[in-house]
Amino acid sequence: MSLAASSLSSLRRQLTSGDITARDIVEDVIAQVYTRDSEIGAFISHNQESALAAAEKADLSLPLGGLPIGIKDNINVLGDPCTCGSKFLKNAYTAPYDATAITKLKASGAIPFGRTNLDEFAMGSSTENSGIQLTQNPAAPGHIPGGSSGGSAAAVAGNLIPATLGSDTGGSIRQPASHCGVVGLKPSYGRVSRYGLVAFGSSLDQIGPLTRTVEDSALLLNALAGHDPRDSTSLNEPVPDYTEGLDKGVAGMKLGLPKEYFTDGICPKVRERVESAAKKLESQGAEIVEISLPHTDYAVATYYIIAPAEASSNLSRFDGVRYGNRTENPEDMLALYKDSREAGFGSEVKRRIILGTYVLSSGYYDAYYLRAQKVRTLIRQDFQKAFEQVDAIITPVAPEAAPKMGAAAGDPLKQFLADIFTISANLVGNCGISVPLEPADGLPVGLQILGPHLGEQTILRCARAVEAG
Amino acid sequence: MAEPTIDVRYVANLARINLSEEEITRFGSQLEGVMTHIEKLSEVDVEGIEPTSHASSVSNAVRQDVPVESIPAEGFLQNTPDQSNGMLRVPKVVDA
Numbered sequence: 337m338s339l340a341a342s343s344l345s346s347l348r349r350q351l352t353s354g355d356i357t358a359r360d361i362v363e364d365v366i367a368q369v370y371t372r373d374s375e376i377g378a379f380i381s382h383n384q385e386s387a388l389a390a391a392e393k394a395d396l397s398l399p400l401g402g403l404p405i406g407i408k409d410n411i412n413v414l415g416d417p418c419t420c421g422s423k424f425l426k427n428a429y430t431a432p433y434d435a436t437a438i439t440k441l442k443a444s445g446a447i448p449f450g451r452t453n454l455d456e457f458a459m460g461s462s463t464e465n466s467g468i469q470l471t472q473n474p475a476a477p478g479h480i481p482g483g484s485s486g487g488s489a490a491a492v493a494g495n496l497i498p499a500t501l502g503s504d505t506g507g508s509i510r511q512p513a514s515h516c517g518v519v520g521l522k523p524s525y526g527r528v529s530r531y532g533l534v535a536f537g538s539s540l541d542q543i544g545p546l547t548r549t550v551e552d553s554a555l556l557l558n559a560l561a562g563h564d565p566r567d568s569t570s571l572n573e574p575v576p577d578y579t580e581g582l583d584k585g586v587a588g589m590k591l592g593l594p595k596e597y598f599t600d601g602i603c604p605k606v607r608e609r610v611e612s613a614a615k616k617l618e619s620q621g622a623e624i625v626e627i628s629l630p631h632t633d634y635a636v637a638t639y640y641i642i643a644p645a646e647a648s649s650n651l652s653r654f655d656g657v658r659y660g661n662r663t664e665n666p667e668d669m670l671a672l673y674k675d676s677r678e679a680g681f682g683s684e685v686k687r688r689i690i691l692g693t694y695v696l697s698s699g700y701y702d703a704y705y706l707r708a709q710k711v712r713t714l715i716r717q718d719f720q721k722a723f724e725q726v727d728a729i730i731t732p733v734a735p736e737a738a739p740k741m742g743a744a745a746g747d748p749l750k751q752f753l754a755d756i757f758t759i760s761a762n763l764v765g766n767c768g769i770s771v772p773l774e775p776a777d778g779l780p781v782g783l784q785i786l787g788p789h790l791g792e793q794t795i796l797r798c799a800r801a802v803e804a805g
Numbered sequence: 806m807a808e809p810t811i812d813v814r815y816v817a818n819l820a821r822i823n824l825s826e827e828e829i830t831r832f833g834s835q836l837e838g839v840m841t842h843i844e845k846l847s848e849v850d851v852e853g854i855e856p857t858s859h860a861s862s863v864s865n866a867v868r869q870d871v872p873v874e875s876i877p878a879e880g881f882l883q884n885t886p887d888q889s890n891g892m893l894r895v896p897k898v899v900d901a
Contacts, residue, residue, distance in 0.1 A: 704846075
């Protein structure tokens with residue numbers, strides 16, 4: 337097995353025993369990217385010189401010393417481009433600072449390597465909305481890798497690099513992880529600093545890891561979690577060692593299956609996989625109970641008011657003045673804004689800005705945005721009640737396995753509805769993880785485990801039990 | 806709840822984006838479908854329910870009012886499409 341195809345924990349053992357060097361790992365990652373990424377399209381760019389230089393200086397006494405981590409291209413890494421998958425920023429932006437997640441990775445000894453593809457500004461669930469390139473699903477060629485962190489999931493699934501960072505606003509880590517057959521963790525809102533993550537939906541966004549194993553997910557969360565004075569929504573709560581107690585198993589845990597999630601809209605094969613995973617957990621000593629999340633039916637509508645509203649506000653910063661591509665010879669200031677935005681943004685981004693601007697506009701604010709925020713409260717209450725009853729909730733990640741490329745083009749509502757199982761965790765700020773199950777008809781299928789706010793230890797433990805089988 | 810028809814041309818102006826005629830038509834019909842779905846929310850009784858603007862338990866987080874190191878001006882200016890004398894340059898906004 338190539339080093340790039342290994343887990344972080346096994347590389348760590350080989351590094352500390354002196355069998356390999358950090359340079360060996362980075363060189364293998366570079367070789368894999370050169371020889372195979374032209375077919376996958378996971379990476380938009382990479383800087384091999386800086387990665388090799390960092391490998392030479394790697395401090396193996398640190399928890400992630402010498403380990404390369406791929407970075408979604410909407411997270412600022414000092415000196416690297418950051419395109420957000422958009423023509424607006426392509427060849428027109430170099431990050432002048434490190435995101436806090438990157439500062440923390442570096443402080444743990446990790447080496448940020450390369451920029452992974454995404455749906456433009458993280459808007460989408462197939463990575464087909466990237467304005468830069470397409471990404472194939474390495475586990476299922478011809479199928480989408482999922483999104484928006486499709487490049488991050490494909491880089492791990494395609495054995496190009498041991499682990500990556502993604503961002504999750506409505507499922508953008510968990511769903512591509514499920515479609516590509518890797519582990520994807522969305523931490524609780526506030527667990528990881530958002531400073532330096534290009535904002536999409538500020539009340540929903542979180543950075544998290546995509547990895548080969550649950551243990552690697554915990555290792556990366558150890559490095560990422562914690563309070564940041566530069567992000568006032570980050571939580572000043574103690575950070576436990578997430579690798580501790582991973583193998584304790586699920587005996588005595590109470591796990592909920594939400595009855596509203598198992599409807600006709602879900603592919604029978606996916607349903608079967610999730611139900612058999614639940615049975616397996618039961619045989620390992622967990623108690624499985626049916627629970628109810630009565631406002632499930634309203635989650636997509638709530639999300640597709642709140643997320644575009646926040647996006648339309650956040651993306652106003654892309655105006656062609658301070659960074660990015662500016663239209664040539666604009667007549668006046670207004671033309672500079674309007675023409676630069678027309679040329680820079682792709683269809684999905686424009687559509688969501690229109691939707692978001694509309695629901696926030698005078699006369700509609702109360703009917704849409706304010707109402708959605710109230711329904712968000714009801715959805716939150718559903719989960720609070722559920723977590724009084726159970727330790728974690730188990731669900732599918734997506735209603736079906738990875739669709740073929742192009743299958744959902746031109747039908748945004750269809751794509752939106754497929755987010756039903758993942759978006760609630762963002763609306764209520766809880767944590768969630770996708771862990772691979774047996775593939776169905778050759779396509780990867782993930783199990784989603786949802787935990788309460790700051791319940792990462794519980795869901796990691798449960799995910800580890802699923803992984804161990 | 807309000808009429809679910811978006812005047813895309815009007816909203817695009819609010820959002821400061823030019824759209825082609827083709828986009829105006831296409832977005833109009835695509836968003837019609839989305840708005841019809843969104844109308845579901847009018848079924849929910851939200852009487853007396855407080856809105857949730859974000860899911861964090863933190864409110865009014867403040868830090869000590871002391872200067873901290875930040876990104877140097879050159880860092881900010883390195884990405885600007887047009888600059889002069891350490892400032893961003895844009896077309897004339899106010900007539901003399």
